[in-house]
Amino acid sequence: MLTPLTRNDLRIIGFNVSKISHVVGFVLFLPVIVAVCYSEFDNIPYFLIGSAVSFVLGNILYHFLYTEEEMELKHAVVMAAIAWIFAPMLASIPIWLSNTTASFLDASFEGISGFTGTGLTLTLDLDHLSRSINFLRHFLQFMGDGVGIIVISLSILGRTEMSSVLAFKGEAKDVGIRPSIVRTSRIIIGIGVVFLIIGTVLFTAAGVQEGLDLGTAFFDGLNHSMTGYATGGFSVHSQNLLYYHSIWIELAAIITMIIGAFNFNLHYAVLGGRRREILKNMEVRILLFAMLVSGFLVSANLMSVNLYPSAEALFRKGVFQVISAQTTTGFQTVLPVHLMQLWPVFSIVILSLAMLLGGSANSTSGGIKMLRVGVLLKSLVNEVKRALLPRSAVVSGSFHHVDDVPLTDRVIRGAAVVAISYLILFSFGTMITVLHGYTLEDSMFETSSALGNVGLSSGITSPSMPALLKVTYMFLMWAGKLEVIAVFVLIGFVILGLRRGIK
Amino acid sequence: MIVGLREFSLREFLKKNFNFITGIFSEIGLIILVILASFAISFLIFIINL
Numbered sequence: 001m002l003t004p005l006t007r008n009d010l011r012i013i014g015f016n017v018s019k020i021s022h023v024v025g026f027v028l029f030l031p032v033i034v035a036v037c038y039s040e041f042d043n044i045p046y047f048l049i050g051s052a053v054s055f056v057l058g059n060i061l062y063h064f065l066y067t068e069e070e071m072e073l074k075h076a077v078v079m080a081a082i083a084w085i086f087a088p089m090l091a092s093i094p095i096w097l098s099n100t101t102a103s104f105l106d107a108s109f110e111g112i113s114g115f116t117g118t119g120l121t122l123t124l125d126l127d128h129l130s131r132s133i134n135f136l137r138h139f140l141q142f143m144g145d146g147v148g149i150i151v152i153s154l155s156i157l158g159r160t161e162m163s164s165v166l167a168f169k170g171e172a173k174d175v176g177i178r179p180s181i182v183r184t185s186r187i188i189i190g191i192g193v194v195f196l197i198i199g200t201v202l203f204t205a206a207g208v209q210e211g212l213d214l215g216t217a218f219f220d221g222l223n224h225s226m227t228g229y230a231t232g233g234f235s236v237h238s239q240n241l242l243y244y245h246s247i248w249i250e251l252a253a254i255i256t257m258i259i260g261a262f263n264f265n266l267h268y269a270v271l272g273g274r275r276r277e278i279l280k281n282m283e284v285r286i287l288l289f290a291m292l293v294s295g296f297l298v299s300a301n302l303m304s305v306n307l308y309p310s311a312e313a314l315f316r317k318g319v320f321q322v323i324s325a326q327t328t329t330g331f332q333t334v335l336p337v338h339l340m341q342l343w344p345v346f347s348i349v350i351l352s353l354a355m356l357l358g359g360s361a362n363s364t365s366g367g368i369k370m371l372r373v374g375v376l377l378k379s380l381v382n383e384v385k386r387a388l389l390p391r392s393a394v395v396s397g398s399f400h401h402v403d404d405v406p407l408t409d410r411v412i413r414g415a416a417v418v419a420i421s422y423l424i425l426f427s428f429g430t431m432i433t434v435l436h437g438y439t440l441e442d443s444m445f446e447t448s449s450a451l452g453n454v455g456l457s458s459g460i461t462s463p464s465m466p467a468l469l470k471v472t473y474m475f476l477m478w479a480g481k482l483e484v485i486a487v488f489v490l491i492g493f494v495i496l497g498l499r500r501g502i503k
Numbered sequence: 504m505i506v507g508l509r510e511f512s513l514r515e516f517l518k519k520n521f522n523f524i525t526g527i528f529s530e531i532g533l534i535i536l537v538i539l540a541s542f543a544i545s546f547l548i549f550i551i552n553l
Contacts (some may be wrong), residue, residue: 098505107516145506198527198531236510251538254534254538255531255534255535257530257531258534258537259534262530265528270526270529270530271522271523271526271527272522272528273522275525275526275529278529278530278533279533288533288537291537291541292537292541292544293541295541295544295545296544296548298547299545300548303548303549303552304552310549311530311542311545311546311550312546313547314544314545314548315546315550316543319542319544319545323541329535329542349533
Protein backbone atom coordinates (compact mmCIF):
# COMPACT_ATOMS: atom_id res chain seq x y z
CA MET A 1 0.00 0.00 0.00
CA LEU A 2 1.20 3.51 -0.76
CA THR A 3 1.97 5.49 2.36
CA PRO A 4 2.41 9.26 2.60
CA LEU A 5 5.63 10.79 3.90
CA THR A 6 5.84 10.94 7.68
CA ARG A 7 7.22 13.80 9.77
CA ASN A 8 10.39 11.77 10.15
CA ASP A 9 10.70 11.42 6.36
CA LEU A 10 10.35 15.19 6.00
CA ARG A 11 13.00 15.66 8.68
CA ILE A 12 15.47 13.44 6.78
CA ILE A 13 14.74 15.29 3.52
CA GLY A 14 15.03 18.73 5.15
CA PHE A 15 18.29 17.80 6.86
CA ASN A 16 19.85 16.78 3.54
CA VAL A 17 18.54 19.92 1.82
CA SER A 18 20.44 21.93 4.47
CA LYS A 19 23.73 20.63 3.05
CA ILE A 20 22.81 21.87 -0.41
CA SER A 21 22.02 25.26 1.10
CA HIS A 22 25.57 25.42 2.48
CA VAL A 23 27.13 24.66 -0.91
CA VAL A 24 24.89 27.28 -2.59
CA GLY A 25 26.19 29.74 0.02
CA PHE A 26 29.72 28.98 -1.15
CA VAL A 27 28.73 29.27 -4.83
CA LEU A 28 27.18 32.70 -4.22
CA PHE A 29 30.25 33.86 -2.30
CA LEU A 30 32.78 33.11 -5.05
CA PRO A 31 31.72 35.99 -7.39
CA VAL A 32 32.87 38.37 -4.62
CA ILE A 33 36.43 37.60 -5.76
CA VAL A 34 35.50 38.52 -9.35
CA ALA A 35 33.83 41.72 -8.10
CA VAL A 36 37.02 42.67 -6.24
CA CYS A 37 39.21 41.87 -9.28
CA TYR A 38 37.12 44.11 -11.56
CA SER A 39 36.50 46.82 -8.90
CA GLU A 40 32.75 46.19 -8.94
CA PHE A 41 32.40 46.92 -5.23
CA ASP A 42 28.72 47.90 -5.55
CA ASN A 43 27.85 44.27 -6.33
CA ILE A 44 29.61 42.75 -3.32
CA PRO A 45 26.68 43.26 -0.88
CA TYR A 46 24.33 41.37 -3.24
CA PHE A 47 26.55 38.29 -3.23
CA LEU A 48 27.18 38.53 0.52
CA ILE A 49 23.43 38.78 1.24
CA GLY A 50 22.66 35.80 -1.02
CA SER A 51 25.48 33.79 0.51
CA ALA A 52 24.51 34.74 4.09
CA VAL A 53 20.85 33.82 3.53
CA SER A 54 21.92 30.43 2.15
CA PHE A 55 24.27 29.71 5.07
CA VAL A 56 21.79 30.91 7.72
CA LEU A 57 18.93 28.92 6.17
CA GLY A 58 21.20 25.91 5.87
CA ASN A 59 22.25 26.21 9.53
CA ILE A 60 18.64 26.57 10.71
CA LEU A 61 17.58 23.48 8.77
CA TYR A 62 20.67 21.59 9.93
CA HIS A 63 20.16 22.26 13.63
CA PHE A 64 16.38 21.94 13.79
CA LEU A 65 16.15 18.88 11.56
CA TYR A 66 19.36 17.13 12.59
CA THR A 67 19.04 13.38 12.29
CA GLU A 68 21.34 10.38 12.24
CA GLU A 69 18.99 8.41 10.02
CA GLU A 70 19.99 7.29 6.56
CA MET A 71 18.19 8.41 3.42
CA GLU A 72 16.13 5.86 1.53
CA LEU A 73 15.45 6.07 -2.19
CA LYS A 74 12.11 7.85 -1.67
CA HIS A 75 13.87 10.52 0.43
CA ALA A 76 16.56 10.98 -2.22
CA VAL A 77 14.03 11.40 -5.02
CA VAL A 78 11.91 13.92 -3.12
CA MET A 79 15.05 15.69 -1.85
CA ALA A 80 16.34 16.09 -5.42
CA ALA A 81 12.98 17.47 -6.58
CA ILE A 82 12.90 20.00 -3.71
CA ALA A 83 16.60 20.90 -3.98
CA TRP A 84 16.28 21.82 -7.65
CA ILE A 85 13.72 24.46 -6.64
CA PHE A 86 15.39 25.49 -3.39
CA ALA A 87 18.91 26.07 -4.77
CA PRO A 88 17.80 28.22 -7.77
CA MET A 89 15.60 30.33 -5.47
CA LEU A 90 18.62 31.09 -3.27
CA ALA A 91 20.75 31.81 -6.35
CA SER A 92 18.15 34.27 -7.62
CA ILE A 93 18.67 36.57 -4.59
CA PRO A 94 21.80 38.40 -5.88
CA ILE A 95 20.37 38.44 -9.41
CA TRP A 96 17.19 40.12 -8.14
CA LEU A 97 18.96 42.52 -5.75
CA SER A 98 21.28 43.74 -8.53
CA ASN A 99 18.30 44.59 -10.77
CA THR A 100 19.64 42.23 -13.41
CA THR A 101 16.05 41.19 -14.10
CA ALA A 102 12.74 43.07 -14.05
CA SER A 103 11.18 41.13 -11.15
CA PHE A 104 11.80 38.38 -8.61
CA LEU A 105 9.90 35.96 -10.87
CA ASP A 106 12.37 36.74 -13.69
CA ALA A 107 15.31 36.31 -11.28
CA SER A 108 13.90 32.92 -10.24
CA PHE A 109 13.54 32.01 -13.92
CA GLU A 110 17.21 32.95 -14.40
CA GLY A 111 18.18 30.91 -11.33
CA ILE A 112 16.37 27.78 -12.55
CA SER A 113 17.65 28.27 -16.09
CA GLY A 114 21.17 28.58 -14.66
CA PHE A 115 21.16 25.67 -12.25
CA THR A 116 19.42 23.28 -14.67
CA GLY A 117 21.85 24.22 -17.44
CA THR A 118 19.10 25.45 -19.74
CA GLY A 119 20.28 28.86 -20.87
CA LEU A 120 17.01 30.65 -21.62
CA THR A 121 17.46 34.12 -20.20
CA LEU A 122 15.32 37.05 -19.01
CA THR A 123 18.29 39.27 -18.17
CA LEU A 124 17.84 42.94 -18.99
CA ASP A 125 20.58 44.62 -21.01
CA LEU A 126 22.90 41.60 -21.03
CA ASP A 127 25.58 43.41 -23.06
CA HIS A 128 26.14 45.93 -20.25
CA LEU A 129 25.91 43.51 -17.35
CA SER A 130 28.66 43.73 -14.72
CA ARG A 131 31.31 41.03 -14.95
CA SER A 132 30.74 39.63 -11.47
CA ILE A 133 27.00 39.09 -12.07
CA ASN A 134 27.79 37.60 -15.47
CA PHE A 135 30.33 35.28 -13.85
CA LEU A 136 27.68 34.19 -11.33
CA ARG A 137 25.22 33.28 -14.12
CA HIS A 138 27.83 31.13 -15.84
CA PHE A 139 29.20 29.66 -12.61
CA LEU A 140 25.68 28.57 -11.64
CA GLN A 141 25.52 26.49 -14.81
CA PHE A 142 28.93 24.94 -14.20
CA MET A 143 28.19 24.07 -10.58
CA GLY A 144 24.54 23.13 -11.10
CA ASP A 145 24.70 21.15 -14.30
CA GLY A 146 28.41 20.75 -14.97
CA VAL A 147 29.43 18.98 -11.78
CA GLY A 148 26.02 18.43 -10.14
CA ILE A 149 25.52 20.43 -6.97
CA ILE A 150 23.37 17.90 -5.10
CA VAL A 151 25.78 15.04 -5.51
CA ILE A 152 28.74 17.21 -4.64
CA SER A 153 26.94 18.59 -1.56
CA LEU A 154 26.15 15.15 -0.17
CA SER A 155 29.47 13.65 -1.17
CA ILE A 156 31.42 16.35 0.62
CA LEU A 157 29.11 17.08 3.53
CA GLY A 158 27.29 13.76 3.79
CA ARG A 159 28.22 11.32 6.51
CA THR A 160 27.78 8.06 4.65
CA GLU A 161 28.21 6.61 1.22
CA MET A 162 24.62 5.38 1.01
CA SER A 163 23.05 8.87 1.07
CA SER A 164 25.27 9.95 -1.80
CA VAL A 165 24.62 6.85 -3.88
CA LEU A 166 20.88 7.44 -3.50
CA ALA A 167 21.34 11.13 -4.28
CA PHE A 168 22.86 10.15 -7.62
CA LYS A 169 19.77 8.07 -8.37
CA GLY A 170 17.41 10.78 -7.12
CA GLU A 171 19.08 13.23 -9.45
CA ALA A 172 18.53 10.79 -12.33
CA LYS A 173 22.19 9.86 -12.63
CA ASP A 174 23.48 6.33 -12.53
CA VAL A 175 27.16 6.59 -11.89
CA GLY A 176 28.91 3.29 -11.57
CA ILE A 177 32.45 4.54 -11.97
CA ARG A 178 33.87 3.45 -8.62
CA PRO A 179 32.53 1.78 -5.51
CA SER A 180 33.56 4.78 -3.42
CA ILE A 181 31.15 7.65 -3.96
CA VAL A 182 33.60 10.23 -2.63
CA ARG A 183 36.15 9.04 -5.18
CA THR A 184 33.45 9.08 -7.87
CA SER A 185 32.57 12.68 -7.00
CA ARG A 186 36.22 13.66 -7.09
CA ILE A 187 36.53 12.05 -10.51
CA ILE A 188 33.46 13.93 -11.78
CA ILE A 189 34.86 17.23 -10.45
CA GLY A 190 38.29 16.37 -11.85
CA ILE A 191 36.93 15.58 -15.32
CA GLY A 192 34.93 18.84 -15.20
CA VAL A 193 37.96 20.93 -14.20
CA VAL A 194 40.23 19.34 -16.85
CA PHE A 195 37.73 20.01 -19.65
CA LEU A 196 37.03 23.48 -18.21
CA ILE A 197 40.74 24.31 -18.53
CA ILE A 198 40.95 22.86 -22.06
CA GLY A 199 37.81 24.78 -23.10
CA THR A 200 39.06 28.03 -21.57
CA VAL A 201 42.38 27.70 -23.43
CA LEU A 202 40.58 27.01 -26.73
CA PHE A 203 38.10 29.89 -26.32
CA THR A 204 40.79 32.32 -25.14
CA ALA A 205 43.10 31.45 -28.03
CA ALA A 206 40.19 31.85 -30.47
CA GLY A 207 39.27 35.19 -28.90
CA VAL A 208 42.84 36.51 -29.13
CA GLN A 209 42.99 35.26 -32.75
CA GLU A 210 39.88 37.38 -33.46
CA GLY A 211 41.50 40.49 -31.99
CA LEU A 212 40.10 40.56 -28.45
CA ASP A 213 42.51 41.73 -25.77
CA LEU A 214 43.81 38.88 -23.57
CA GLY A 215 41.79 39.89 -20.49
CA THR A 216 38.47 40.01 -22.36
CA ALA A 217 39.29 36.84 -24.31
CA PHE A 218 40.06 35.03 -21.05
CA PHE A 219 36.95 36.26 -19.22
CA ASP A 220 34.63 35.43 -22.13
CA GLY A 221 36.51 32.16 -22.70
CA LEU A 222 36.22 31.05 -19.07
CA ASN A 223 32.49 31.80 -19.00
CA HIS A 224 31.77 30.13 -22.33
CA SER A 225 33.89 27.15 -21.37
CA MET A 226 31.88 26.76 -18.14
CA THR A 227 28.54 26.93 -19.96
CA GLY A 228 29.77 24.90 -22.95
CA TYR A 229 30.95 21.98 -20.81
CA ALA A 230 27.78 22.23 -18.68
CA THR A 231 25.79 22.26 -21.97
CA GLY A 232 24.14 25.33 -20.46
CA GLY A 233 24.35 27.94 -23.19
CA PHE A 234 24.44 31.19 -21.22
CA SER A 235 26.61 33.78 -22.96
CA VAL A 236 28.09 37.12 -21.97
CA HIS A 237 26.43 38.72 -25.00
CA SER A 238 22.76 39.10 -25.89
CA GLN A 239 23.50 37.83 -29.40
CA ASN A 240 25.17 34.78 -27.87
CA LEU A 241 28.14 33.47 -29.95
CA LEU A 242 26.84 35.27 -33.05
CA TYR A 243 28.33 38.41 -31.46
CA TYR A 244 31.88 37.29 -32.38
CA HIS A 245 31.26 36.21 -36.02
CA SER A 246 34.24 33.90 -35.51
CA ILE A 247 34.64 30.39 -36.88
CA TRP A 248 37.42 29.71 -34.34
CA ILE A 249 35.17 30.52 -31.38
CA GLU A 250 32.43 28.39 -32.96
CA LEU A 251 34.84 25.45 -33.36
CA ALA A 252 35.93 25.82 -29.71
CA ALA A 253 32.25 25.82 -28.77
CA ILE A 254 31.52 22.65 -30.79
CA ILE A 255 34.38 20.81 -29.06
CA THR A 256 33.26 21.81 -25.55
CA MET A 257 29.58 21.13 -26.30
CA ILE A 258 30.19 17.60 -27.59
CA ILE A 259 32.57 16.78 -24.72
CA GLY A 260 29.88 17.97 -22.29
CA ALA A 261 27.33 15.71 -23.99
CA PHE A 262 29.45 12.56 -23.45
CA ASN A 263 28.68 10.22 -20.56
CA PHE A 264 30.81 10.59 -17.38
CA ASN A 265 31.37 6.82 -17.35
CA LEU A 266 32.66 7.03 -20.91
CA HIS A 267 35.06 9.86 -19.98
CA TYR A 268 36.30 7.77 -17.09
CA ALA A 269 36.82 4.68 -19.23
CA VAL A 270 38.58 6.59 -22.04
CA LEU A 271 40.76 8.71 -19.75
CA GLY A 272 41.60 5.55 -17.83
CA GLY A 273 43.13 3.89 -20.88
CA ARG A 274 40.17 2.21 -22.58
CA ARG A 275 40.41 4.42 -25.67
CA ARG A 276 38.55 2.04 -27.99
CA GLU A 277 35.47 2.46 -25.83
CA ILE A 278 34.74 5.76 -27.57
CA LEU A 279 34.22 3.90 -30.87
CA LYS A 280 32.41 0.89 -29.41
CA ASN A 281 29.95 2.73 -27.15
CA MET A 282 26.38 2.50 -28.45
CA GLU A 283 25.38 5.87 -27.04
CA VAL A 284 28.29 7.74 -28.67
CA ARG A 285 27.56 6.07 -32.02
CA ILE A 286 23.88 7.06 -31.90
CA LEU A 287 24.65 10.59 -30.69
CA LEU A 288 27.18 11.29 -33.45
CA PHE A 289 25.03 9.55 -36.09
CA ALA A 290 22.01 11.64 -35.05
CA MET A 291 24.11 14.82 -35.30
CA LEU A 292 25.36 13.95 -38.79
CA VAL A 293 21.89 12.97 -40.08
CA SER A 294 20.22 16.06 -38.56
CA GLY A 295 23.07 18.21 -39.88
CA PHE A 296 22.54 16.76 -43.36
CA LEU A 297 18.76 17.28 -43.27
CA VAL A 298 18.98 20.86 -41.97
CA SER A 299 21.79 21.82 -44.39
CA ALA A 300 19.90 20.35 -47.35
CA ASN A 301 16.71 22.10 -46.28
CA LEU A 302 18.46 25.47 -45.83
CA MET A 303 20.18 25.04 -49.20
CA SER A 304 16.85 24.30 -50.89
CA VAL A 305 15.61 27.76 -49.94
CA ASN A 306 18.96 29.41 -50.80
CA LEU A 307 19.25 31.00 -47.38
CA TYR A 308 23.03 30.89 -47.09
CA PRO A 309 25.54 31.68 -49.85
CA SER A 310 28.34 29.20 -49.07
CA ALA A 311 29.18 25.76 -47.65
CA GLU A 312 30.92 27.49 -44.74
CA ALA A 313 27.77 29.47 -43.91
CA LEU A 314 25.69 26.27 -44.10
CA PHE A 315 28.05 24.65 -41.61
CA ARG A 316 28.32 27.64 -39.27
CA LYS A 317 24.58 28.30 -39.22
CA GLY A 318 22.88 24.96 -39.96
CA VAL A 319 25.22 22.34 -38.50
CA PHE A 320 26.21 24.52 -35.53
CA GLN A 321 22.56 24.96 -34.49
CA VAL A 322 22.03 21.18 -34.85
CA ILE A 323 25.02 20.36 -32.62
CA SER A 324 23.93 22.99 -30.10
CA ALA A 325 20.40 21.50 -30.05
CA GLN A 326 21.50 17.84 -29.94
CA THR A 327 23.96 18.43 -27.09
CA THR A 328 21.25 20.57 -25.40
CA THR A 329 23.67 23.47 -24.99
CA GLY A 330 21.89 26.42 -26.55
CA PHE A 331 24.81 28.40 -27.99
CA GLN A 332 23.30 30.29 -30.91
CA THR A 333 24.85 31.73 -34.07
CA VAL A 334 21.54 32.74 -35.64
CA LEU A 335 19.30 35.50 -34.31
CA PRO A 336 16.01 34.15 -32.89
CA VAL A 337 14.06 36.37 -35.27
CA HIS A 338 15.93 34.92 -38.28
CA LEU A 339 15.47 31.41 -36.96
CA MET A 340 11.71 31.75 -36.80
CA GLN A 341 11.09 34.02 -39.79
CA LEU A 342 13.67 32.84 -42.34
CA TRP A 343 14.34 29.19 -41.50
CA PRO A 344 11.96 26.65 -43.10
CA VAL A 345 9.55 24.83 -40.77
CA PHE A 346 11.21 21.48 -41.57
CA SER A 347 14.53 22.65 -40.07
CA ILE A 348 12.74 24.01 -36.99
CA VAL A 349 11.05 20.62 -36.49
CA ILE A 350 14.40 18.79 -36.83
CA LEU A 351 15.96 21.12 -34.23
CA SER A 352 12.98 20.58 -31.90
CA LEU A 353 13.36 16.80 -32.21
CA ALA A 354 17.10 17.03 -31.58
CA MET A 355 16.47 19.09 -28.43
CA LEU A 356 13.89 16.60 -27.22
CA LEU A 357 16.15 13.58 -27.78
CA GLY A 358 19.21 15.26 -26.22
CA GLY A 359 22.73 13.99 -25.50
CA SER A 360 24.10 11.15 -23.38
CA ALA A 361 22.68 9.77 -20.15
CA ASN A 362 24.67 10.67 -17.06
CA SER A 363 26.25 13.64 -18.77
CA THR A 364 25.62 17.36 -18.44
CA SER A 365 23.08 17.35 -21.28
CA GLY A 366 19.31 17.09 -21.05
CA GLY A 367 16.50 15.54 -23.08
CA ILE A 368 15.33 11.94 -23.29
CA LYS A 369 18.98 10.85 -23.78
CA MET A 370 20.55 8.76 -26.50
CA LEU A 371 21.02 5.70 -24.30
CA ARG A 372 17.24 5.41 -23.95
CA VAL A 373 16.75 6.09 -27.65
CA GLY A 374 19.22 3.28 -28.39
CA VAL A 375 17.48 0.88 -26.00
CA LEU A 376 14.07 1.64 -27.55
CA LEU A 377 15.42 1.23 -31.10
CA LYS A 378 17.06 -2.10 -30.19
CA SER A 379 13.85 -3.34 -28.58
CA LEU A 380 11.93 -2.30 -31.71
CA VAL A 381 14.32 -4.38 -33.84
CA ASN A 382 13.85 -7.31 -31.44
CA GLU A 383 10.08 -7.03 -31.74
CA VAL A 384 10.33 -7.12 -35.53
CA LYS A 385 12.59 -10.19 -35.28
CA ARG A 386 10.08 -11.88 -32.97
CA ALA A 387 7.32 -11.29 -35.53
CA LEU A 388 9.41 -12.73 -38.38
CA LEU A 389 10.94 -15.73 -36.60
CA PRO A 390 9.09 -18.91 -35.61
CA ARG A 391 7.26 -18.79 -32.28
CA SER A 392 9.75 -21.13 -30.63
CA ALA A 393 12.73 -18.89 -31.46
CA VAL A 394 14.29 -17.01 -28.53
CA VAL A 395 15.21 -13.39 -29.31
CA SER A 396 17.62 -11.80 -26.88
CA GLY A 397 19.85 -8.79 -27.20
CA SER A 398 22.44 -6.66 -25.52
CA PHE A 399 24.17 -3.38 -26.13
CA HIS A 400 27.61 -2.01 -25.40
CA HIS A 401 27.72 0.90 -23.00
CA VAL A 402 31.11 0.83 -21.19
CA ASP A 403 30.27 -2.86 -20.51
CA ASP A 404 27.99 -5.27 -22.36
CA VAL A 405 24.51 -4.74 -20.95
CA PRO A 406 21.70 -7.27 -21.53
CA LEU A 407 18.53 -5.80 -23.02
CA THR A 408 16.03 -6.84 -20.36
CA ASP A 409 12.35 -5.93 -20.07
CA ARG A 410 13.21 -3.79 -17.03
CA VAL A 411 15.72 -1.72 -19.03
CA ILE A 412 13.24 -1.26 -21.89
CA ARG A 413 10.40 -0.34 -19.52
CA GLY A 414 12.57 2.26 -17.75
CA ALA A 415 13.52 3.88 -21.06
CA ALA A 416 9.94 3.84 -22.33
CA VAL A 417 8.49 5.40 -19.15
CA VAL A 418 10.93 8.34 -19.26
CA ALA A 419 10.39 8.85 -23.02
CA ILE A 420 6.59 8.83 -22.64
CA SER A 421 6.78 11.21 -19.65
CA TYR A 422 8.85 13.64 -21.72
CA LEU A 423 6.33 13.47 -24.57
CA ILE A 424 3.43 14.16 -22.16
CA LEU A 425 5.20 17.24 -20.77
CA PHE A 426 6.19 18.33 -24.28
CA SER A 427 2.53 18.22 -25.35
CA PHE A 428 1.50 20.09 -22.20
CA GLY A 429 4.08 22.86 -22.71
CA THR A 430 3.30 23.20 -26.41
CA MET A 431 -0.42 23.54 -25.71
CA ILE A 432 0.11 26.20 -23.03
CA THR A 433 2.37 28.19 -25.42
CA VAL A 434 -0.08 27.86 -28.33
CA LEU A 435 -2.87 29.10 -26.04
CA HIS A 436 -0.84 32.31 -25.57
CA GLY A 437 -1.13 33.00 -29.31
CA TYR A 438 2.18 31.68 -30.64
CA THR A 439 2.44 29.49 -33.77
CA LEU A 440 2.69 25.73 -33.41
CA GLU A 441 6.31 25.49 -34.64
CA ASP A 442 7.44 28.36 -32.36
CA SER A 443 5.66 26.71 -29.44
CA MET A 444 7.16 23.28 -30.15
CA PHE A 445 10.61 24.80 -30.49
CA GLU A 446 10.53 26.83 -27.26
CA THR A 447 8.89 24.02 -25.27
CA SER A 448 11.46 21.42 -26.34
CA SER A 449 14.19 23.95 -25.57
CA ALA A 450 12.92 24.44 -22.00
CA LEU A 451 12.07 20.77 -21.37
CA GLY A 452 15.35 19.49 -22.86
CA ASN A 453 17.34 22.09 -20.83
CA VAL A 454 18.69 23.52 -24.09
CA GLY A 455 18.34 27.30 -24.28
CA LEU A 456 17.95 27.90 -28.01
CA SER A 457 15.18 30.44 -28.36
CA SER A 458 12.68 31.34 -31.01
CA GLY A 459 12.27 34.70 -29.30
CA ILE A 460 9.29 33.74 -27.13
CA THR A 461 11.40 33.85 -23.96
CA SER A 462 11.77 37.51 -23.10
CA PRO A 463 11.10 39.71 -20.05
CA SER A 464 7.76 40.75 -21.61
CA MET A 465 6.38 37.21 -21.98
CA PRO A 466 3.26 36.38 -19.92
CA ALA A 467 3.86 35.35 -16.29
CA LEU A 468 1.98 32.05 -16.75
CA LEU A 469 4.32 31.12 -19.58
CA LYS A 470 7.36 31.97 -17.45
CA VAL A 471 6.07 29.69 -14.69
CA THR A 472 5.30 26.94 -17.25
CA TYR A 473 8.84 27.06 -18.64
CA MET A 474 10.30 27.11 -15.11
CA PHE A 475 8.31 23.95 -14.39
CA LEU A 476 9.48 22.33 -17.65
CA MET A 477 13.15 23.18 -16.98
CA TRP A 478 12.86 21.73 -13.47
CA ALA A 479 11.02 18.59 -14.63
CA GLY A 480 13.41 18.09 -17.55
CA LYS A 481 16.45 18.30 -15.28
CA LEU A 482 14.99 15.65 -12.96
CA GLU A 483 14.09 13.45 -15.95
CA VAL A 484 10.42 13.82 -14.98
CA ILE A 485 10.07 10.77 -12.68
CA ALA A 486 11.13 12.60 -9.49
CA VAL A 487 8.50 15.25 -10.25
CA PHE A 488 5.73 12.65 -10.47
CA VAL A 489 7.00 11.03 -7.24
CA LEU A 490 6.88 14.42 -5.46
CA ILE A 491 3.38 15.14 -6.82
CA GLY A 492 2.29 11.64 -5.72
CA PHE A 493 3.54 12.22 -2.17
CA VAL A 494 1.91 15.67 -1.99
CA ILE A 495 -1.46 14.20 -3.09
CA LEU A 496 -1.10 11.33 -0.59
CA GLY A 497 -0.17 13.80 2.14
CA LEU A 498 -3.19 15.98 1.39
CA ARG A 499 -5.54 12.99 1.36
CA ARG A 500 -4.31 11.13 4.41
CA GLY A 501 -2.39 13.81 6.30
CA ILE A 502 1.19 13.71 7.58
CA LYS A 503 1.79 11.46 10.60
CA MET B 504 66.06 26.94 -5.18
CA ILE B 505 62.77 25.63 -6.54
CA VAL B 506 62.96 21.95 -5.68
CA GLY B 507 59.70 21.07 -7.48
CA LEU B 508 60.97 22.43 -10.78
CA ARG B 509 64.37 20.74 -10.50
CA GLU B 510 62.77 17.37 -9.83
CA PHE B 511 60.18 17.71 -12.57
CA SER B 512 60.72 15.34 -15.46
CA LEU B 513 58.57 15.75 -18.55
CA ARG B 514 59.30 12.16 -19.56
CA GLU B 515 58.11 10.83 -16.19
CA PHE B 516 55.05 13.08 -16.28
CA LEU B 517 54.06 11.88 -19.76
CA LYS B 518 54.71 8.26 -18.79
CA LYS B 519 52.61 8.55 -15.66
CA ASN B 520 49.71 10.32 -17.39
CA PHE B 521 49.93 8.57 -20.76
CA ASN B 522 46.42 7.10 -20.63
CA PHE B 523 44.90 10.35 -19.49
CA ILE B 524 46.57 12.49 -22.16
CA THR B 525 45.91 10.05 -25.00
CA GLY B 526 42.33 9.71 -23.76
CA ILE B 527 41.79 13.47 -24.07
CA PHE B 528 43.34 13.43 -27.55
CA SER B 529 41.08 10.49 -28.53
CA GLU B 530 37.95 12.40 -27.51
CA ILE B 531 38.99 15.66 -29.16
CA GLY B 532 40.24 13.74 -32.22
CA LEU B 533 36.88 12.05 -32.67
CA ILE B 534 35.10 15.40 -32.34
CA ILE B 535 37.39 16.93 -34.97
CA LEU B 536 36.52 14.02 -37.29
CA VAL B 537 32.81 14.73 -36.70
CA ILE B 538 33.39 18.42 -37.47
CA LEU B 539 35.19 17.51 -40.71
CA ALA B 540 32.45 15.03 -41.69
CA SER B 541 29.77 17.66 -40.98
CA PHE B 542 31.61 20.23 -43.06
CA ALA B 543 32.03 17.69 -45.87
CA ILE B 544 28.27 17.09 -45.82
CA SER B 545 27.57 20.84 -45.99
CA PHE B 546 30.11 21.18 -48.81
CA LEU B 547 28.60 18.29 -50.80
CA ILE B 548 25.09 19.69 -50.42
CA PHE B 549 26.33 23.08 -51.60
CA ILE B 550 28.16 21.61 -54.60
CA ILE B 551 25.27 19.37 -55.64
CA ASN B 552 22.86 22.27 -55.42
CA LEU B 553 25.06 24.41 -57.66
